[in-house]
Amino acid sequence: MDLEIQRLLLDCGFKAAPPPVAARWAVAGELDGGLSLHVSCMTGARGGFVLLVQSETERQLLVDMLAQNSVHAVDVRAERMEPAAKATWLALGVGVGALALFGWVLTSIRPFFP
Secondary structure, three states, rough: OOHHHHHHHHHHHOOOOOOOOOOEEEEEOOOOOOOEEEEEEEEEEEEEEEEEEEEHHHHHHHHHHHHHHHOOOOEEEEEEOOHHHHHHHHHHHHHHHHHHHHHHHHHHHHOOOO
C-alpha cells in the first residue's frame, strides 16, 4: 500500500528524495500556490506505515490531496505541531491567577516577629 501511495505522489509531480534514517522512502514536491512538501514514509510502531510531513498545515494538505485521489484512512502525521491560540491564552490566565493567589497568601501571613 505504501508503494502505491509513493507511485501516486510521483505521478502527481513529486520527485524521489533521499530518505531520512530508518525511512522506507521519501518524496518532495511543490503544491499549487508554491508550497513545497516533503513526505517521508516510516514504519509504524504497530506495523504498517506512517507518512510524515513537517507541519500540521502540510499534513492537512496531504490528507486532502490523497482524498481527492481516492486514498483514505492513511496515517499522516506532522513532525512539528502548531500551538493552538486557545491553549496560549489559557496558560497565560492560569499563570496570572497563580501569581495573584501567591501574592494574596504572602500579604495575609502575619509576621512571626513583631
